[in-house]
Amino acid sequence: MTRLHVQLAAMVAMLCLAAAPFLLPPFTITLMNYIGVYSLVAIGLALLTGVGGIVSFGQAAFVGIAAYATAWVSALNGHSPWVGLLLALTLTCSIATLLGLATLRLQGHFLSLSTVAWGLAIGFLFGNVEGLGRFNGIASIPPISFGSYALVSSAQVYFLIWGIVAAVLWIGYNLLDSRLGRAMRALRGGNTLVESLGISAFRIKLLIFVIAAFLAALSGWLYAHMSRFISPGPFDAGMGIEYLMMSMVGGAGSLLGGVVGAAIVTLLKNSVQDYLPLIAKGASGQLEIVAFSALFILFLQWARQGIVPFVGRYLPKLRRDRPQPAPALPRRAQPAPGELLLKVDGAERRFGGLVAVNNVSFDVRSGEILAVIGPNGAGKSTMFNCLTGALRVNKGDIVFAGRSITREAQSRIAKAGIARTFQHVKLRPRMSLLENVMLGTYARTRTGLLASALRLNRREEASAQFEALRQLERVGLGDKPFDIAGNLPLGNQRILEIARALAADPALLVLDEPAAGLRRQEKLRLAELLRSLRNDHLTILIVEHDMEFVMSLVDRIVVLDFGSKLCEGDPAAIRNDERVQEAYLGGVA
Numbered sequence: 184m185t186r187l188h189v190q191l192a193a194m195v196a197m198l199c200l201a202a203a204p205f206l207l208p209p210f211t212i213t214l215m216n217y218i219g220v221y222s223l224v225a226i227g228l229a230l231l232t233g234v235g236g237i238v239s240f241g242q243a244a245f246v247g248i249a250a251y252a253t254a255w256v257s258a259l260n261g262h263s264p265w266v267g268l269l270l271a272l273t274l275t276c277s278i279a280t281l282l283g284l285a286t287l288r289l290q291g292h293f294l295s296l297s298t299v300a301w302g303l304a305i306g307f308l309f310g311n312v313e314g315l316g317r318f319n320g321i322a323s324i325p326p327i328s329f330g331s332y333a334l335v336s337s338a339q340v341y342f343l344i345w346g347i348v349a350a351v352l353w354i355g356y357n358l359l360d361s362r363l364g365r366a367m368r369a370l371r372g373g374n375t376l377v378e379s380l381g382i383s384a385f386r387i388k389l390l391i392f393v394i395a396a397f398l399a400a401l402s403g404w405l406y407a408h409m410s411r412f413i414s415p416g417p418f419d420a421g422m423g424i425e426y427l428m429m430s431m432v433g434g435a436g437s438l439l440g441g442v443v444g445a446a447i448v449t450l451l452k453n454s455v456q457d458y459l460p461l462i463a464k465g466a467s468g469q470l471e472i473v474a475f476s477a478l479f480i481l482f483l484q485w486a487r488q489g490i491v492p493f494v495g496r497y498l499p500k501l502r503r504d505r506p507q508p509a510p511a512l513p514r515r516a517q518p519a520p521g522e523l524l525l526k527v528d529g530a531e532r533r534f535g536g537l538v539a540v541n542n543v544s545f546d547v548r549s550g551e552i553l554a555v556i557g558p559n560g561a562g563k564s565t566m567f568n569c570l571t572g573a574l575r576v577n578k579g580d581i582v583f584a585g586r587s588i589t590r591e592a593q594s595r596i597a598k599a600g601i602a603r604t605f606q607h608v609k610l611r612p613r614m615s616l617l618e619n620v621m622l623g624t625y626a627r628t629r630t631g632l633l634a635s636a637l638r639l640n641r642r643e644e645a646s647a648q649f650e651a652l653r654q655l656e657r658v659g660l661g662d663k664p665f666d667i668a669g670n671l672p673l674g675n676q677r678i679l680e681i682a683r684a685l686a687a688d689p690a691l692l693v694l695d696e697p698a699a700g701l702r703r704q705e706k707l708r709l710a711e712l713l714r715s716l717r718n719d720h721l722t723i724l725i726v727e728h729d730m731e732f733v734m735s736l737v738d739r740i741v742v743l744d745f746g747s748k749l750c751e752g753d754p755a756a757i758r759n760d761e762r763v764q765e766a767y768l769g770g771v772a
């Protein structure tokens with residue numbers, strides 16, 4: 184399947200949608216309008232929850248803020264719905280920004296619980312504010328109009344709703360296929376991964392949170408002017424859960440899944456309402472909820488990944504063209520060979536009473552490979568995490584390229600030119616090799632939100648793609664750039680991480696136990712790669728257990744023992760040092 188096939192399928196779908204009001208009865212069109220309006224919220228949740236991993240139960244509250252804002256402006260104060268749109272979007276996005284600033288640093292289920300809390304709180308407000316009609320709501324909301332043409336009938340407003348849904352899908356897919364979208368898709372790999380790429384995880388989370396709220400606001404605005412009456416019910420916590428259901432049924436993480444999920448849940452709810460009274464005579468509204476929940480539990484059991492990804496597995500894969508030569512991405516000024524690049528001065532890191540790194544000092548000069556070795560628990564990883572900003576030192580100073588990075592955030596250290604790999608590989612397994620390496624180019628690219636959304640980033644994307652391919656070829660993985668990273672054997676996954684780090688054009692490459700878990704052949708290949716990188720004058724700092732691997736590869740070694748520096752020197756000197764033999768090498772030397 185090619186891009187052209189996808190475009191053709193999208194055009195056919197658009198034509199079918201456009202023909203619907205001429206072929207289907209008004210009731211069906213009204214139902215489709217609701218599906219369209221709900222889709223917008225579900226698409227936002229697909230981004231927020233499916234892509235970004237932030238589970239929100241509170242989206243209905245954002246829909247409500249926008250609906251009430253526009254109703255207040257238009258029905259109660261007599262202004263145009265377009266003024267209502269402006270207020271709805273501004274107010275919702277401002278509140279989302281404030282809520283995001285307050286809650287997005289929370290981790291895991293605490294964050295989701297906070298969405299329940301503010302979802303309930305905002306929902307509660309609608310029913311209790313005198314000026315918003317309390318539980319009676321606001322009636323006589325005017326229809327949206329273009330000049331004197333008012334969108335009164337369901338067929339009239341249909342085109343606006345589905346036009347917006349189509350535009351949102353186009354924009355959403357453009358965004359996901361951009362540097363910001365890749366950063367969003369990396370969020371599920373954890374903050375440390377994202378920050379190590381020079382990306383501020385918090386900023387990306389906030390961005391995705393506000394985008395989801397923006398889509399909920401659009402939905403609220405359409406809802407208010409379509410139904411012409413609002414009350415607190417459709418914006419309560421129950422509806423928040425229903426939106427989450429929609430995005431999960433359609434396929435969490437799939438934008439199209441948001442639309443499909445909204446359609447399935449709305450149609451299912453409708454048929455449960457139609458048929459349940461026939462089966463259970465006198466069944467009340469409460470029973471509908473029970474039936475609906477039972478269906479949802481069955482769904483979670485049997486089709487957890489959602490409809491769209493499930494169907495997608497049976498469709499032919501999209502054929503992509505190998506990236507073509509494109510203008511190079513900007514490169515950083517590299518230090519002169521032999522220049523002092525990194526200075527660790529009296530670093531100390533404590534965990535409670537334990538001093539994991541104790542007054543450690545060493546230098547790294549440009550162009551060398553330096554290894555930090557030591558027995559288990561010697562403090563190597565802790566030292567490493569302090570260098571890359573994942574941990575802070577309690578004492579001492581770390582200077583990189585002439586600037587203190589002791590108190591810098593991880594993402595800023597990465598931007599300054601330190602790229603790293605991980606002891607436990609951190610890749611995005613469902614992304615292709617090429618996209619994983621493109622993540623490394625984040626700090627070298629610039630395209631912002633608007634340009635990404637409107638697909639004005641193609642030149643820069645072509646450069647980033649070509650750079651990623653170049654780095655894949657450099658490490659020997661250039662054969663199949665569109666393969667899925669999760670299918671690679673561990674040795675190649677480690678090498679892929681190195682390619683991703685290289686794509687950042689680092690001044691210092693730091694490798695955390697790169698040979699761990701590799702077979703002999705894989706280790707030999709890795710050593711060969713690292714030698715070739717040294718020949719390219721790259722500076723490498725390596726934490727490693729495998730002595731054989733280190734001894735034959737590096738220029739100098741720093742030995743840690745019980746958190747302190749035992750000694751430092753070239754491999755031959757270290758091999759012959761009695762203290763090292765005693766502390767670490769034992770009978771190996």
Ligand SMILES: Nc1ncnc2c1ncn2[C@@H]1O[C@H](COP(=O)(O)OP(=O)(O)OP(=O)(O)O)[C@@H](O)[C@H]1O
Pocket residue numbers: 534537539557558559560561562563564565566
């Ligand atoms: N987050 C933490 N909280 C408490 N103690 C920690 C923490 N991280 C490391 N330590 C302790 O600090 C000491 C140094 O650990 P570190 O992981 O840095 O050693 P290492 O040399 O990398 O060991 P290994 O080779 O086994 O990975 C150990 O005693 C470890 O238990």
